Amino acid sequence: MKYTVMAVLVALGCLSVSAQTKLSLDGSTTVGPIAKAFAEYYMRQNPGVVITVSESGSGNGAKALLNGTCDIANLSRDLKKEERAAMESKGVHPIQHIVAHDALPLIVHPSNKVKNLTLDQVRDIYTGKITNWREVGGPELNIVIISRDTNSGTYETFKELVLGKEAKICATAEYVGSNGAIRQRVQTTRGAIGYAGLGFVDSSVKALSINGIEATMETAQDKSYPISRDLFMFTNGNPASDSLIAKFIGLSETEKGCEIVSEIGFVPVKKK
């Protein structure tokens, strides 16, 4: 009897492993590049496996996990209480996996002379108290505030880490739909200030230090940089250790996975 049960279980296990050759991910545009690089690497290592990665924002990722339209939801913030409650009530049990760390550098046009802002100054700029670069030691130039759309995890993180609960972004702020679009707007607009994931900042824009601390891999990992965060993948239930999902997420803790994460410009988690 015992053996029969075990045999059935083993058979089922084999079935589920051999049956799953498809994996779909959805969610944050910040975690997206990591997921894509992992997928590329994993599919090259394991021919026959098909992994699709969509980038529709953290909110939509959580929604997709709730509705069962993806296996892994990529989020650049933790699940909200309401999201968690909605999932539990639908029988979805979200399990959090930290796959990397990230910092949100404030970026400005390369010609801007300002090098450092305090966290309070950043908040005052975004709430509209400071409107001219002159007020923070820069040129006589109106500040063009650029923010990510309220649907993005990057926005949520920025709001939480910089603005706090009470402060509101002022009405003149512009909103764009992606990290790339923020960089595009900042690199072409002289008075602009924006924020983006560490991986999206290149030499076309200038990253400011905050409270005198530069946003780097190290300052993100030890969280000394004031605007840093964890990046997540969420699964429905804890995946079995030999399942495709577990192997895929486990990549983040391997040598190669950390290398991939660093290459894209994020900060890898500690190796196992």
Next chain:
Amino acid sequence: MRTSDRIVLSPQEIRTRRIFSALGRSFLLAVTAVAALAVLIIIFFIARDAVPFFREYNLRDFLFTNAWYPSHQPAQFGAKAIFVGSLIVTLTSVIIAVPVGILAAVCLSDMVSFNIRQLLKPVIELLAAIPSVVWGFFALVVMAPFLQDVLGVESGANALNASVILAIMALPTIVSVSEDALQAAGRELREGSYALGATRAETLIKVVLPAAMSGIFSAALLGIMRAVGETMVVWMASGNATQIPRPFYNLLQPVRTLTATIAGDMGEADQMTGSAHYHVLFAMGLSLLLFSFLCNMAGEWIVRRQRKRLRGM
């Protein structure tokens, strides 16, 4: 002898034919009804999800106050700036696109030679085939820096940028439909006018354009609809700042439109938070729908009046 060769049919054959005829008719009716039904169903579902918002919040606050903080605690849903933004962008693009479109249509139908028209019209219609996200990309990467560097504008993602791109996007519809209307006015009409001694300009302005007016009007209306409903381009080009420009005709400031708000906020405000933020977007959708509906009705009415007047002439 086959049935079709006989003149007199048996009662049974008459019955079968009647049944088939009835079947055919009801099938066609059903097919037509699907389109009408789809519209009704959409209105129903949008209204259903919009109603909870109005139950919780004041309609006057929604339409006439200015604080749009949907994800703040407590949330504020003053959408005045968003309605004004939609209005500004739509009106500006119409003001640009309609005159240009009609002039281009006149040129195509009455000025250039047949060969050139055959070449130009498909090229203009090709404009309509460019996906809107490509236009948005163009707005972001080419137009915005152009406005900033050449015209010295503070921020290139603004109402003017979105309006210009929208106008270009609406052009093919306006040109194509008005040109068809001008063509439909017919050669006889033009030749009759020439025969009475009218010059080419007189013929165009006093005879052809009035005759084609209802078609041209429909064309303009289609163009307006395109501009009101377009989402991707305004989301990328307008800057999405929830403010009313100061002064209100200052097109060089960023604005936010209804469509862009719906697209930008939808993912965050989904059913799982069950929030007013979700329902307010449907309220905006309903407003857009009502606006299109009114536009259509007004258009219908004007076109009918025009036709009546023409017949009276």
